[in-house]
Amino acid sequence: MLKLKNINTFYGKVHALKNVSLHLAKGEIVTLIGANGAGKTTILNTISAVTPAASGEILFADANIAGMPPDRVVRNGICQVPEGRQVFKPLSVEDNLELGAYLRYRNREGRKEIGKDLDDIYVLFPRLHERRKQAAGTLSGGEQQMLAIGRALMGRPQLLLLDEPSMGLAPLVVQEIFRVIATLRQEKGTTILLVEQNAKAALKMADRGYVLETGKVILEGIASELLENKEVQRAYLGKD
Ligand code: ATP
Numbered sequence: 001m002l003k004l005k006n007i008n009t010f011y012g013k014v015h016a017l018k019n020v021s022l023h024l025a026k027g028e029i030v031t032l033i034g035a036n037g038a039g040k041t042t043i044l045n046t047i048s049a050v051t052p053a054a055s056g057e058i059l060f061a062d063a064n065i066a067g068m069p070p071d072r073v074v075r076n077g078i079c080q081v082p083e084g085r086q087v088f089k090p091l092s093v094e095d096n097l098e099l100g101a102y103l104r105y106r107n108r109e110g111r112k113e114i115g116k117d118l119d120d121i122y123v124l125f126p127r128l129h130e131r132r133k134q135a136a137g138t139l140s141g142g143e144q145q146m147l148a149i150g151r152a153l154m155g156r157p158q159l160l161l162l163d164e165p166s167m168g169l170a171p172l173v174v175q176e177i178f179r180v181i182a183t184l185r186q187e188k189g190t191t192i193l194l195v196e197q198n199a200k201a202a203l204k205m206a207d208r209g210y211v212l213e214t215g216k217v218i219l220e221g222i223a224s225e226l227l228e229n230k231e232v233q234r235a236y237l238g239k240d
Helices: 040-047 070-077 093-099 100-106 108-124 126-130 142-151 173-187 197-207 223-228 230-237
Strands: 002-010 014-024 031-033 055-060 078-081 157-162 191-195 206-212 216-222
Touching: 002 040, 014 040, 014 070, 014 216, 031 040, 031 197, 031 230, 040 078, 040 157, 040 191, 055 191, 078 142, 093 142, 093 157, 093 216, 100 197, 100 216, 108 126, 108 142, 108 173, 126 142, 142 173, 142 230, 173 197, 197 223, 197 230, 223 230
Parallel strands: 031 191, 031 206, 078 157, 157 191
Antiparallel strands: 002 014, 002 055, 206 216
């Protein structure tokens, strides 16, 4: 479904991604692992065209989307949930969710389905339903993360880019977020590219993973094998 071929991305003179190649099959959860500054967020931002690649190809459903502006990438079915959630704080939960579907208001068919999708999101996140009239800025960190994911889903993405969804959240809330990610794949078949500091939890849920070091892919493999890999354990998985 998605293929990056020899991608190079720069911030000024900083060469943040060096010949990165990776792929995701439809319905897969793939995780990116690496230390701070390894280039994980840059990969997501390069796919979504927030930080365009200087060279290389990004094939999505066989079309080269490298060089497309971000809004066209979204229209093609790729949606990013950025690090730090970035919900619209003064707006209600429900307004935030509806904004996620703004591209679909253009036609009658799309509008009809928005109400149904809203119901689906509320089934996935009952907490958001309880708080649907509340201003998003007054939600807890975990609830804001749920809202950010829910808002992205309202765009019916084929590929979801998730940046550090567990950042700063309590362990129980992290479990809840991970449960939803697993449900999404199971029930909707959403393909997910996941960036996580919590590499162990991410690998337990993912099908495959890529390990990045200073802008390069240094290792890739089946998630369960990466979990057993001594180098990965030593560098990224910690104890417990
Ligand atoms: P983290 O886990 O800390 O978020 P990361 O693996 O996501 O790290 P990136 O944010 O992708 O790493 O950063 C990759 C490299 O690019 C780093 O060296 C970082 O300092 C640099 N970088 C990121 N954003 C910018 C920017 N806006 N301007 C200049 N350099 C940047």
